[in-house]
Amino acid sequence: MKKIDYPIDKNGWHPSLIPGPIVLISTQDSAKEPNVAPKSWLQMVSFDPPILMFSGTRRNTTEQNILETGCFGVNFVDSSMAPAVYGCLEWFGRERIERSGFVLGDAREIDAPLVEDCRAHLECQLRQTVEIGSGFVVFGEIVAASIWEEVLRVAGDRRYELLDQIVFLENGAYAPVNQIVRV
Numbered sequence: 759m760k761k762i763d764y765p766i767d768k769n770g771w772h773p774s775l776i777p778g779p780i781v782l783i784s785t786q787d788s789a790k791e792p793n794v795a796p797k798s799w800l801q802m803v804s805f806d807p808p809i810l811m812f813s814g815t816r817r818n819t820t821e822q823n824i825l826e827t828g829c830f831g832v833n834f835v836d837s838s839m840a841p842a843v844y845g846c847l848e849w850f851g852r853e854r855i856e857r858s859g860f861v862l863g864d865a866r867e868i869d870a871p872l873v874e875d876c877r878a879h880l881e882c883q884l885r886q887t888v889e890i891g892s893g894f895v896v897f898g899e900i901v902a903a904s905i906w907e908e909v910l911r912v913a914g915d916r917r918y919e920l921l922d923q924i925v926f927l928e929n930g931a932y933a934p935v936n937q938i939v940r941v
């Protein structure tokens with residue numbers, strides 16, 4: 759297998775080498791003004807306690823809200839939501855939520871909303887932040903999780919089909935995670 763040079767800049771990756779799960783991070787500020795933003799640089803980092811991380815941007819609303827309130831919701835996007843999620847960046851704040859048609863609901867354990875349209879949610883308490891390069895990494899401990907009951911009504915691999923998660927590949931392109939192969 760002959761190898762040739764490839765860009766070190768992610769923007770030059772076609773194909774993408776690191777697909778990431780597309781989620782909506784839901785937050786509110788200290789005055790309870792809600793915010794929703796898509797993220798795909800998301801990763802588990804600890805089993806016990808359960809901690810995940812996402813990499814965001816220091817001065818964006820999401821990260822500012824998390825620093826203010828100490829919590830955030832992770833809402834998993836399915837393929838039916840992809841156009842709205844990619845299109846939502848046209849607006850900010852409450853206008854983004856309204857124009858995108860995102861419906862917000864209450865979380866169980868955190869003072870942040872959840873995006874009701876999504877089929878699964880994780881509720882996180884802020885544990886730590888790390889500024890590295892141009893990234894602002896947020897570590898959150900998962901304190902509650904919920905999933906659409908229909909997903910658990912079906913057996914085995916059909917659950918992945920119903921969850922219908924998607925991963926970010928490159929600008930304007932995603933892939934569904936619905937074909938399960940057992941080794």
Ligand SMILES: Cc1cc2nc3c(=O)[nH]c(=O)nc-3n(C[C@H](O)[C@H](O)[C@H](O)COP(=O)(O)O)c2cc1C
Nearest residue numbers: 795796797798799813814815818819820843844926
């Ligand atoms: C599918 C998708 C995935 C994205 N993933 C990330 C990400 O992982 N990290 C990030 O900083 N921005 C990401 N963005 C860009 C942010 O969503 C964008 O900067 C947004 O305006 C931030 O909103 P906020 O200021 O309300 O937090 C992504 C955008 C899209 C459409």
